[in-house]
Amino acid sequence: MNYIVRTKTPLFTGDVERKTTAIRETGIIGSMRWWYEALVRGNGGHACDPTLKDKCEGCDACNVFGSTNAARTFYLRFDEKSAKSTGTKQIKVEIDDGARWYLPAGKMGEFNLSIVGLRGKKKIVESYIPVLLKLMANWGGIGAKNYIGYGVFELLDEQCTAVKIDDLAVGKLLGSISSGKPGTLKVPSLKKMFFCKVTFDFSSGLPDTALGIADRDFQRCKSQKFLPYAAHFRRQLRALFRASSDTSGYPSVLPCLSRFEDSKLWSLRHETIGEARGQSRQGSKIAVSHIYPVDEEKFLWEMRIWGYIPDQQIPAGVDDTIIIADLKERFADEAFWRYCLGNRLITKHSVRFRYVKNRDDYEEYKTFVTDLVLNL
Numbered sequence: 001m002n003y004i005v006r007t008k009t010p011l012f013t014g015d016v017e018r019k020t021t022a023i024r025e026t027g028i029i030g031s032m033r034w035w036y037e038a039l040v041r042g043n044g045g046h047a048c049d050p051t052l053k054d055k056c057e058g059c060d061a062c063n064v065f066g067s068t069n070a071a072r073t074f075y076l077r078f079d080e081k082s083a084k085s086t087g088t089k090q091i092k093v094e095i096d097d098g099a100r101w102y103l104p105a106g107k108m109g110e111f112n113l114s115i116v117g118l119r120g121k122k123k124i125v126e127s128y129i130p131v132l133l134k135l136m137a138n139w140g141g142i143g144a145k146n147y148i149g150y151g152v153f154e155l156l157d158e159q160c161t162a163v164k165i166d167d168l169a170v171g172k173l174l175g176s177i178s179s180g181k182p183g184t185l186k187v188p189s190l191k192k193m194f195f196c197k198v199t200f201d202f203s204s205g206l207p208d209t210a211l212g213i214a215d216r217d218f219q220r221c222k223s224q225k226f227l228p229y230a231a232h233f234r235r236q237l238r239a240l241f242r243a244s245s246d247t248s249g250y251p252s253v254l255p256c257l258s259r260f261e262d263s264k265l266w267s268l269r270h271e272t273i274g275e276a277r278g279q280s281r282q283g284s285k286i287a288v289s290h291i292y293p294v295d296e297e298k299f300l301w302e303m304r305i306w307g308y309i310p311d312q313q314i315p316a317g318v319d320d321t322i323i324i325a326d327l328k329e330r331f332a333d334e335a336f337w338r339y340c341l342g343n344r345l346i347t348k349h350s351v352r353f354r355y356v357k358n359r360d361d362y363e364e365y366k367t368f369v370t371d372l373v374l375n376l
């Protein structure tokens with residue numbers, strides 16, 4: 001089957017300028033596998049940890065994506081159709097309190113994605129992979145650096161080569177995955193993830209600058225149809241996990257965490273939001289996109305946020321579902337977004353927020369996945 005991947009925010013798959021297409025394809029397959037594993041674990045199936053040395057005996061993820069013992073069930077090609085680099089240099093984002101990010105160049109445009117099922121596996125590929133790709137396109141991302149703006153895309157099937165994607169197709173995929181016991185929820189698991197899309201109405205004017213970004217860099221991004229605000233949002237996201245005596249600054253700590261001293265929140269903040277500085281580099285569990293247009297005539301632009309809250313560091317008396325519910329509340333608050341974006345141009349915003357409330361209810365999980373795939 002042949003798709004066109006059209007970027008909404010820059011695609012990052014390693015050093016896009018210099019390295020070979022083979023490396024780029026590895027990055028694409030790697031991100032597909034990440035989402036498939038999350039889907040498998042959410043379903044109660046088994047996805048091995050590929051970083052462990054033990055050879056896999058054949059888990060639900062390796063059955064499709066291969067392992068040292070088994071070949072991948074499909075062949076994938078990913079090449080440029082019409083894509084342009086977002087620049088030759090990285091963009092520096094330097095915000096007042098010394099927080100600093102460097103956004104490397106990515107690519108905006110269209111890519112050809114072609115997937116062929118290997119002999120005997122054609123059916124698997126043609127019925128399951130399109131469901132996975134739709135989920136990634138509708139609510140997640142592709143490639144690397146999703147946590148800092150990259151990888152939101154649209155999936156076009158101009159030649160209609162793939163199967164129809166409906167609730168039956170989703171049910172078939174979930175039915176193909178082994179289901180285990182609830183309670184053994186390793187992460188990342190779709191069942192523990194939240195997904196959010198925030199739509200901004202910029203009808204009173206699009207932002208023209210962003211705090212800490214050189215004007216020419218901001219204008220270049222804008223001319224390529226994305227607004228580089230992921231770092232600004234990440235900064236405020238971190239503040240939601242920080243106890244502070246300063247009540248003048250909005251947003252402040254999440255209500256469910258407000259009774260704890262900051263020493264109790266440090267590990268949670270570190271594990272959840274990630275840490276790029278110092279000795280211990282820690283990846284972010286929450287991905288944040290840049291802002292991209294959904295309907296330019298109506299001045300509607302959107303940002304995506306998705307991820308999970310790692311269990312280990314949550315203070316006693318709180319759990320990740322309580323934190324997720326608090327995030328949902330916070331994201332509904334317009335003042336929060338005006339603060340994040342450093343301007344007052346947003347006249348209104350709307351939020352779509354999805355997560356599984358009762359994790360023991362398999363039907364709820366199934367509906368949740370179906371709604372994500374069908375973008376309901």
Ligand SMILES: [Zn+2]
Pocket residue numbers: 047048049056057058059060061062063067
């Ligand atoms: Zn495996």
